[in-house]
Structure formats: C-alpha cells, structure tokens
Amino acid sequence: MNNNISFGQYYPGNSWIYKIDPRIKILLTISYIILLFLIPDLFGMLIALGLFFVLFLTTRIPVFKVLNGLKGIVFLLMFTLILQLIYTVDETTTPLAVVNMSLGLFPILLMTASIVIYFFLKKFIKFKTTLFLIVLFICFIFMWDNPFNQFNWNFSLNFLSWKWNIYSVGVTKASFIFIRIILMILITSILTLSTMSTDINNGLEWLLSPLKLIHIPVSIFAMLISLTLRFIPTLILETRKIMNAQASRGVDYKSGNLYSKARQIISLLIPMFVVSFKRADELSNAMEARGYIVGGKRTKLDELKFHLIDFVAITFTIIILVVIILSITKVIPTIDFTVMLEGVK
Numbered sequence: 381m382n383n384n385i386s387f388g389q390y391y392p393g394n395s396w397i398y399k400i401d402p403r404i405k406i407l408l409t410i411s412y413i414i415l416l417f418l419i420p421d422l423f424g425m426l427i428a429l430g431l432f433f434v435l436f437l438t439t440r441i442p443v444f445k446v447l448n449g450l451k452g453i454v455f456l457l458m459f460t461l462i463l464q465l466i467y468t469v470d471e472t473t474t475p476l477a478v479v480n481m482s483l484g485l486f487p488i489l490l491m492t493a494s495i496v497i498y499f500f501l502k503k504f505i506k507f508k509t510t511l512f513l514i515v516l517f518i519c520f521i522f523m524w525d526n527p528f529n530q531f532n533w534n535f536s537l538n539f540l541s542w543k544w545n546i547y548s549v550g551v552t553k554a555s556f557i558f559i560r561i562i563l564m565i566l567i568t569s570i571l572t573l574s575t576m577s578t579d580i581n582n583g584l585e586w587l588l589s590p591l592k593l594i595h596i597p598v599s600i601f602a603m604l605i606s607l608t609l610r611f612i613p614t615l616i617l618e619t620r621k622i623m624n625a626q627a628s629r630g631v632d633y634k635s636g637n638l639y640s641k642a643r644q645i646i647s648l649l650i651p652m653f654v655v656s657f658k659r660a661d662e663l664s665n666a667m668e669a670r671g672y673i674v675g676g677k678r679t680k681l682d683e684l685k686f687h688l689i690d691f692v693a694i695t696f697t698i699i700i701l702v703v704i705i706l707s708i709t710k711v712i713p714t715i716d717f718t719v720m721l722e723g724v725k
Contacts, residue, residue, distance in 0.1 A: 389572070390577065391574070393439070393440055393441060396439070398574055399687070401687065402582060402684065403582075403586050403587055405571055405574070409570075412567050413567065413568075415428065415700065416428060419560075422555055422556045425556050425560060428559075432563055445573055446566055448569075450562065454512075454513070457558060457562070458516070460557055460561070461558050464553050465544075465550045466546070468549055468550030469550075470547045477545075478543055480541070481524055481544065483540040484539055495519075580605070580606055581603060582680065583684070586684065599678065600674065615655075618655045618659075622648060622652065631644055
C-alpha cells in the first residue's frame with residue numbers, strides 16, 4: 381500500500397497504544413476531542429498539545445505517517461489562521477503590528493510569474509504542499525510594504541492599498557483555533573493507524589449496542605463505518621492507478637483549459653465507478669462465502685476483553701477531564717496570553 385496514505389490505513393506496531401482495547405481507544409478519542417472544545421483558553425490548549433506530544437512519542441508511530449493526515453487541510457488551516465489574524469479587532473488595545481499592503485502593476489506581474497513557476501515545478505517536486513505554501517508566502521511578500529511605493533512617477537504603479545491591524549487578541553484566537561484543528565486531525569489519525577478496521581467495527585458495535593433497545597441495526601451501521609474507513613485508501617490507490625494508466629496513454633491532468641480538465645475528470649470518474657462497483661461485488665461475494673447474513677446474529681473469533689492498561693487509560697482521561705473542568709471554573713488559575721503579548725509589545 382502506498383506509504384503516502386495514512387488515513388484509514390493500519391500501521392502495525394507493539395507499543396502501548398496497540399494493547400488498548402479498541403472500545404477504550406474510540407472512547408478516549410471522542411473524549412479528547414470533547415476536551416478540545418471544553419478548553420477555554422490558549423494556555424489549556426498548549427497543555428493539550430504537550431500532552432498529545434508525550435502520548436505520541438510513546439506510541440512509536442512514524443511522524444510522517446501521522447502528519448500525512450494534515451495534507452488535506454493545509455489550505456483550511458492557513459485560511460483560518462489568516463482570517464483570525466486580520467479580522468479579530470480589539471479597539472481597547474493598541475495593535476501589535478500594522479501590516480501595510482498594496483497592489484499594483486509590478487506586484488501582479490511578480491505574483492503571476494511565481495504562480496507560473498509553481499505550476500511548472502510541481503511536476504518535478506515531491507512535496508507539492510510545501511511548495512504551495514512557499515509560493516503563497518512569496519505572493520504575500522510582494523504585496524507587503526511594496527518596495528515600488530517609494531517611486532513617485534507620473535503614472536501610478538500601485539492602484540490599491542490597505543492595511544491590516546494585528547491585535548494580541550487575534551494572535552491568541554488564531555493560535556487557539558489552529559492548535560485545536562491540528563489536534564483533532566492528529567488524534568483521529570492515531571486511532572486509525574493503531575487500530576485495525578475489524579477492531580474499530582467491533583468497538584463501534586459494542587459502544588452503540590444500547591441502541592438495539594430501540595430496534596436500530598447497530599451491527600449494520602458499524603459494518604458500514606468500518607468498510608468506509610477500510611476502502612478510503614483502497615479507492616485512492618485505484619484512482620492513482622487509473623491516472624497513471626491514462627497518463628501513459630497521453631492524458632495530461634496537469635495542463636489544459638477548463639473544458640479539457642472537465643473531460644479528463646469525466647474520463648477518470650467512469651472507470652472509478654466501475655472499479656468501485658467491482659470491488660463492492662467482490663466484497664459481497666466474499667462476505668456471503670464466509671456466512672455473513674444481514675441482520676443475523678454473529679459470533680466473533682476474538683472476544684474483546686478489558687485489561688489493566690484500559691483502566692489506567694480511563695483513569696488518566698478522567699483526571700485530565702477534572703483538571704480541565706476545574707480550570708474552566710477558575711479553581712485552577714490559567715495564563716492570559718493576551719496580556720503577555722501586550723507586555724512583550
């Protein structure tokens with residue numbers, strides 16, 4: 381399986397995270413995400429970040445396996461960070477920084493050249509996300525304190541100018557949301573990397589078993605979720621195989637106008653649907669051959685059992701939850717990073 385795909389892919393290991401019962405791991409993941417939404421300030425979020433790093437370093441899961449889960453949300457993270465920085469206003473304090481921006485003829489030409497270079501280089505560079513972030517930063521530099529403003533020529537090179545005020549509240553809020561989103565994705569990646577899809581299925585089925593009292597087919601829903609997680613990396617690999625096969629026949633997905641790209645996407649979607657239906661048919665045949673009956677009572681080869689490490693993990697989570705609740709109620713004092721940033725300024 382392709383090493384660049386992390387979400388939904390199990391990574392074998394023998395650390396403590398692999399020994400925890402899947403039911404406890406699912407509960408711990410949900411609890412951790414709930415805690416992230418309960419944390420009221422940046423100080424608590426930094427503690428959660430430090431806790432995550434301590435837990436992650438002990439799992440012995442490769443760093444790049446976990447970080448691959450962030451690739452799909454890089455643009456969302458940057459967009460959210462910038463919006464919080466420039467649109468969070470606090471009239472009661474002075475700005476930490478004033479960013480003067482301008483747009484004119486030369487900045488547009490330089491940004492256009494940077495974008496053209498990006499589309500040319502991304503065909504030969506493996507880390508396209510890093511290259512994209514570098515190009516965005518270069519485009520920002522071209523507009524920030526534009527050096528062409530110093531010229532007083534007869535015609536205007538700069539036809540638009542504005543400024544952004546960066547406040548300490550904006551920096552604190554942006555950092556808070558940035559860390560929260562990253563931690564949510566990373567903790568979910570660790571769950572899928574350290575737990576096989578069958579174990580996730582069994583754990584979900586057990587956790588949702590009370591819904592059977594109101595005649596909800598819990599086993600079917602758990603199976604659907606498990607199959608979805610399992611086939612995300614499979615379908616991605618099939619997509620890449622189809623793209624490589626069509627590229628060897630002359631199809632170029634990285635160039636052409638909008639109409640040609642739409643036709644290329646259609647030529648990709650049709651075989652993807654065919655492959656998906658074929659995979660589903662093969663899966664249904666395999667499940668029937670193994671005696672699977674929809675809604676029927678099922679037995680399991682390995683029954684889930686709680687062990688000492690599971691109770692330790694639950695106790696540790698409860699302690700963290702209590703500390704967070706006490707910090708929210710101000711029983712435990714926290715650090716105001718807004719005041720600290722004002723003091724630094």
